[in-house]
Amino acid sequence: MIFYVLIGGLSAVVTFVLSFVILKLSLRFRLYPKIRERDVHTRPTPRLGGVAMFIGVLVAFGVASQLDRFHLVFVDPGPVLGLLAGALLIVLIGVADDIWDLDWLTKLAGQMLAAGILVWQGIQLTTLPIGGVTIVPTVTGLVLTVIAVVLVMNAVNFIDGLDGLVAGVAIIANGVFFVYTYILSNGVGESEYFNLASLITVALAGACLGFLPLNWHPARLFMGDAGALLVGLLMAASAISVTGQVDPAALESGRQLLPAFIPILLPFAVLIVPLLDFALAVIRRLRAGKSPFSADRKHLHHRLLDMGHSHFHAVLIFYAWTGVVAVGTLLFMFVPFWWALAFVVAGFAVSAWFTLAPITKRKVLEAAVQRAQPGQELDPSLDPLDEAANASDPDARHDYTSKEHQ
Numbered sequence: 001m002i003f004y005v006l007i008g009g010l011s012a013v014v015t016f017v018l019s020f021v022i023l024k025l026s027l028r029f030r031l032y033p034k035i036r037e038r039d040v041h042t043r044p045t046p047r048l049g050g051v052a053m054f055i056g057v058l059v060a061f062g063v064a065s066q067l068d069r070f071h072l073v074f075v076d077p078g079p080v081l082g083l084l085a086g087a088l089l090i091v092l093i094g095v096a097d098d099i100w101d102l103d104w105l106t107k108l109a110g111q112m113l114a115a116g117i118l119v120w121q122g123i124q125l126t127t128l129p130i131g132g133v134t135i136v137p138t139v140t141g142l143v144l145t146v147i148a149v150v151l152v153m154n155a156v157n158f159i160d161g162l163d164g165l166v167a168g169v170a171i172i173a174n175g176v177f178f179v180y181t182y183i184l185s186n187g188v189g190e191s192e193y194f195n196l197a198s199l200i201t202v203a204l205a206g207a208c209l210g211f212l213p214l215n216w217h218p219a220r221l222f223m224g225d226a227g228a229l230l231v232g233l234l235m236a237a238s239a240i241s242v243t244g245q246v247d248p249a250a251l252e253s254g255r256q257l258l259p260a261f262i263p264i265l266l267p268f269a270v271l272i273v274p275l276l277d278f279a280l281a282v283i284r285r286l287r288a289g290k291s292p293f294s295a296d297r298k299h300l301h302h303r304l305l306d307m308g309h310s311h312f313h314a315v316l317i318f319y320a321w322t323g324v325v326a327v328g329t330l331l332f333m334f335v336p337f338w339w340a341l342a343f344v345v346a347g348f349a350v351s352a353w354f355t356l357a358p359i360t361k362r363k364v365l366e367a368a369v370q371r372a373q374p375g376q377e378l379d380p381s382l383d384p385l386d387e388a389a390n391a392s393d394p395d396a397r398h399d400y401t402s403k404e405h406q
Contacts, residue, residue, distance in 0.1 A: 001182070003069040003070070004198060004199075007060050007063065007199065007203060008060070008202035008203065009206060010056075010206065011057055011059065011203045011206030011210065012056070012206040012210035014055060014056040014059045014210065015052050015053050015211050016214075018051070018055055018056065019052040019210065019211055021052075022048050022049065022051055022052050022221065023049075023214060026046030031046055031048060031099065032044045032045055032047060045219060046220075046221050047098040047224030048221075048226065049214065049221045049224060050091055050094055050098075050224050050225070050226025050229075050230050051226060052207075052210075052211065053208070053210075053211055053223060054087060054091045054226070054227075054230055056211075057087070057204060057234070060203040061080065061203060064203075070199060072195050073195045076122075079121050079122045079241075080196065081121060082118055082120060082121020082123060083118060083123060083196075085117050086114040086115070086118050086233060086237075087234065089110065089113060089114045090110065090153070090226075090229045090230055091229075092226075093107060093110035093111070093114075094224055094225035094227070094228070094229045095224070097225045098225055104294070108150070108293065111149075111150045111153055111229070112146055112150060115146040115149035115150055115233075116146060118145065119142050119145050123145070123241060124142060124145040124240065125144050125240055126141055148239075149233060149240070151278070152232045152233075152235060152271060152274070152275075153228075153229045153232030153233055153236065154278060154293075155271060155274035155278035156228050156231050156232035156235070156271075156274045157225060157228040157232060158274065158277050158281055159273060159274050159277050159301060160222075160223065160225075160227075161299055161301045161302065162217075162314055162318075163215055163217035163219035163315070164212055164215050165301060165315050166228055166231060167212045167223065168208075168212065168318075168319050169273060169274070169322050170205065170208045170231050170235070171208045172270075172322050172326060173235065173271065173326055174204050174205040174208070174238075175205055176266075176270055176326040176327055176330050177197075177235075177239070178201040178202055178205065179330060180266055180330060181197040181238070197238045197239075200237060200241070201238050203234075204234045204235065204238075211223060232274075239267035239271075242267070265329060266329050269326050269328075270322070270326040272325045272326075273300070273321055273325075276300070277299055277301075280300070281296075281298070281299060284296075284298060301315075301318065304317060307358045307359060308358030316354075317351065317354055320347075320350070320351045321351050321355075323347075324344065324347030324348060325344075327347075328343050328344035331343055
């Protein structure tokens with residue numbers, strides 16, 4: 001375990017230092033785009049933080065290759081080289097998009113090419129642990145892998161709209177997934193696939209941790225498409241490495257406490273928020289007759305802001321939902337079923353309460369207005385908070401706003 005901590009820490013330190021360097025260079029040479037209509041931030045901000053994250057991951061892999069503890073990962077260098085080559089390609093595409101704003105078809109082609117490199121070097125689905133070992137035909141595995149990688153990359157990229165959102169969600173998700181892969185490698189037996197998955201998760205979590213201080217609200221540096229697509233690619237590769245190689249027969253042999261379905265369920269659980277946002281965005285845009293990759297301001301994080309949440313509260317809500325689903329799924333490995341289920345239900349209830357809190361407050365204030373002005377209807381053109389302030393307490397709106405933005 002200590003070796004993983006060291007690798008993750010190294011990735012964090014390198015990313016943190018390089019993020020400062022990239023920030024200074026970006027400001028000096030004005031390497032940042034104009035404010036877009038859908039953006040939440042109000043001042044031009046550099047978007048090249050993904051470059052620092054990639055170098056942090058690259059250095060972490062380079063040092064790991066020199067440690068005996070990770071020798072099984074590098075016995076066959078193909079998957080590692082394919083992973084880093086795909087990551088480099090996706091970072092270059094992301095940087096080009098952050099600077100010149102590429103069209104969606106070019107970006108999609110680059111994403112598919114990066115996914116194809118992973119498949120070419122052996123990171124692909126070969127088996128699915130469904131009711132025993134389900135062998136996936138080569139062509140089918142190739143197609144499913146490319147679709148999965150592209151899906152996850154875009155899902156992560158879609159939620160990259162608030163300061164600290166993607167980095168924090170990735171830290172939580174990769175932390176939970178690392179615990180899973182580490183236990184799996186010890187319970188089933190070490191193999192290069194399991195160790196590779198663990199190495200990916202700690203290197204990526206470290207990079208996100210090192211980047212987060214500069215990305216916390218108000219952000220001084222964004223990871224941009226380069227960083228968001230990199231996070232998605234590495235998370236997808238880690239999940240595929242595990243999901244495609246788990247032998248359910250070994251899991252059910254008594255050496256392992258994991259149910260056979262968790263290798264499939266957990267990768268989706270740790271990515272539940274990005275995948276949900278991606279699915280809703282695609283459905284929304286297709287119904288409107290638009291491209292599924294066209295930009296808009298109707299993502300989940302935008303809706304939280306429109307509900308009345310502050311920037312900070314919206315990010316914490318995303319963290320909460322990710323943590324509840326990911327940790328809850330993992331708990332089924334360690335505690336009795338009903339205890340794990342109770343944690344999930346309680347977590348959902350608390351997260352839902354905080355998510356809907358602004359609506360509840362608004363209804364309470366509307367009711368107060370009705371009581372203060374019997375027989376009068378609210379003017380739909382006015383903010384209920386203004387109505388409440390005018391009807392009862394002139395300081396009501398000020399107090400409410402101050403509390404919401406503390």
